[in-house]
Amino acid sequence: MVLALVCGAVMGAIVLVAVMILVPATERATNCVTLVTSSSTEKGDLIKELADRYNAAGRTFGGRCARIESYKKTSGATLDLLAAGKWADTEEGQPEPQVWMPSSALWLGLLEQRGKAGQIGAGQGTSLTVSPMVIAMPKVMAEALGWPHKDIGWGDLNLNSRGGWAATGKQNEHWGRFTLGKDNPLRSTSGLASTIATYHAATKGDYNNIDTADAVAFVRGVEASVAYYIDDSVRFLKTLYEEDQKTDTPYISAMAMQEQMAFLYNHGAPTGDPKQLSSNPVNLKRPLVSIQPKEGTLVMEHPFYTLASATADQKDAAQDFYDFMLERPQQDRFQELGFRDRSGTANGRVLAGANAKNSGVPNRIAVPSAADQDRMLKAWEYTQRRGRILLVLDTSGSMGDPFDKNRKDPPFASKRIELLKPAVQKQLALLHDDDMVGLWTFATDGYTEKVPIGRAGDVRGTISSTVADLNPSGETALYKTVLDANKKMQDEFDSYRINAIVLLSDGEDTDGSVTKEAMLQQIDASRLDNTVRIFTIAYSADADKGVLAEIADKSKARSYDASNPVNVDRMFVYAFSNF
Incomplete structure (x- = not known):
């Protein structure tokens, strides 16, 4: 009997061990602490990969376990949600995070400026990894400026004051104007860092001179070459990658971004997805080179913040996740995807992959105070390239319908046209007086010019009152209107401004006089210096989102x-933030 009991005990232990081996750690763990993280977009897929690795590792801390849920969002968008005081992501529905991993600590300074620094827990912010901000250029264009033998700075980008690329030699004049891709500094780390770096170059590091005439002229010269202000460089890099395969002419002259993103672009992963990374990437016609501006650069330190709202258990879980990411296998993974180590030193593979000349620690510029950052952003609003915008609104009969026919609660039960009016008027008030703007509406017979394009400071009131009086009726001549609007903007193209259309529609084309294929062919944008962007807003669940996305993608x-309807105001802000 004793022998039977011993054998039974041994067999039980074997079964228990077998169960523990066969059942994944994530399934064995019960009552784990849930920790929600929000990362900047360029490393969001990598953080998801590392979170999955953590979840599968079976780690414990103080006898507890954690399960990481990772999300990604631009640093500027996350800042806005945090600064609101109460997290409410009505756009993507992401839950409130307990950990925030922006690209840079610069955003904490701006959070402080908004009086919301208390959202971040004390003693936080240690770096996960590092990547310097660079001017990324197609290699052939960088060579035309003298790279790699010549140091290049922000002032060298002001080619348009000297006739564009023709200034570098007759052999390059077919490239046209110098076009710079730049993120909106209010929404993106790359945009914020490049704006600070430009002001640093303009003031020679003396931020007391931000508002001087010389500094304003310098920054305005750089901003004048911006094709349009991107809200997320990750999306733009995907387009750039696709265009490289299609055209013989470079799609853009330069772009401000992190060195790590240039590395990923050159290795077949322009969106930052580790699964796209290839040791044998597509042979790009124009790989990017990474140029650290000769005046110095900012280094993105990718901090790890635990929010003050986290519970004690979540703070412990955050510390364990942070410790996990500092371990050698995870740090190696960061460098495999083009990041530098935490000291700012890059290995040979990163430097070669990003075509970076500087092999040492980056020449860091002084990080401005939060107050100086705020001054720069306010000054930027007056130095940024001005827009020439045609606002095109659908006023077909369906715009008189409830926003959502299946709901009776506000704002869903409100008429679409009535929800639209204050959103348009609010955005008009945010335009700079020197922007150019006009208004068209469209319905059965195509477009009606309501207000000709004019200086915003002069026509803002007229457009606002016209919008207030709009009444919906008729069908939806969407394709015909897109063609007509594009032709008008092309015929009156202003090379000194960002030329764009913002088109809103709540339905699908019901006219039939123009095919979708013919319309898309006419609006195809092959270069950024001489074509019109068409930013579309799919208004209500009845909108033809697929076609509106095709129109935007083609242009x-x-x-x-x-x-x-809760997002209507925000979508207008997003659309107009490109100018």
Whole structure:
């Protein structure tokens, strides 16, 4: 009997061990602490990969376990949600995070400026990894400026004051104007860092001179070459990658971004997805080179912040996840995807992959105070390249319908046209007086010019009152209107401004006089210096989102989803932030 009991015990232990081996750690763990993280977009897929690795590792801390849920969002968008005081992501529906991993600590300074620094827990912010901000250029264009033998700075980008690329030699004049891709500094780390770096170059590091005439002229010269202000460089790099395969002419002259993103682009992963990374990437016609501006650069330190709202258990879980990411296998993974080590030193593979000349620690510029950052952003609003915008609004009969016919609660039960009016008027008030803007509406017979394009400071009131009086009726001549609007903007193209259309529609084309294929062919944008961007807003669940996305993609712009009435104001802000 004793022998039977011993054998039974041994067999039980074997079964228990077998169960523990066969059942994954994530399934064995019960009552784990849930930790939600929000990362900047360029490393969001990598953080998801590392979170999955952590979840599968079976780690414990103080006898507890954690399960990481990872999300990604631009640092500027996350800042806005945090600064609001109460997390409410009505756009993507992401839950409130307990950990925030922006690209740079610069955003904490801006959070402080908004009086919301208390959102971040004390003693946080240690770096996960590092990547310097660079001017990324197609190699052939960088060589035309003298790279790699010549140091290149922000002032060298002001070619348009000297006739564009023709200034570098007759052999390059077919490239046309110098076009710079730049993120909006209010929404993106690359945009914020490049704006600071430009002001540093303009003031020679003396931020007391931000508002001097010389500094304003310098920054305005750089901004004048911006094709349009991108809200997320990750999306733009995907378009750039696709265009490289199609055309013989470079799609853009330069772009401000992190060195790590240039590395990923050159290795077949322009969106930052580790699964796209290839040791044998597509042979690009024009690989990017990474140029650290000769005046110095900012280094993105990718901090790890635990939010003050986290519970004690979540703070412990955050510390364990942070410790996990500092371990050698995870740090190696960061460098495999083009990041430098935490000291700022890059290995040979990163430097070669990003075509970076500087092999040492980056020449860091002084990080401005939060107050100086705020001054720069306010000054930027007056130095940024001005827009020439045609606002095109659908006023077909369906715009008189409830926003959502299946709901009776506000704002879903409100008429679409009535929800639209204050959103348009609010955005008009945010335009700079020197922007150019006009208004068209469209219905059965195509477009009606309501207000000709004029200086915003002069026509803002007229457009606002016209919008207030709009009444919906008729059908939807969408394709015909897109063609007519594109032709008008092309015929009156202003090379000194960002030329764009913002088109809103709540339905699908019901006219039939123009095919979708013919329309898309006519609006195809092959270069950024001489074509019109068409930013589309899909308004309500009835909008033809697929077609509106195709229109935006074909013109190398963006489409925005306003199928939730709570987001209408925000979608207009997003669309107009490109100018």
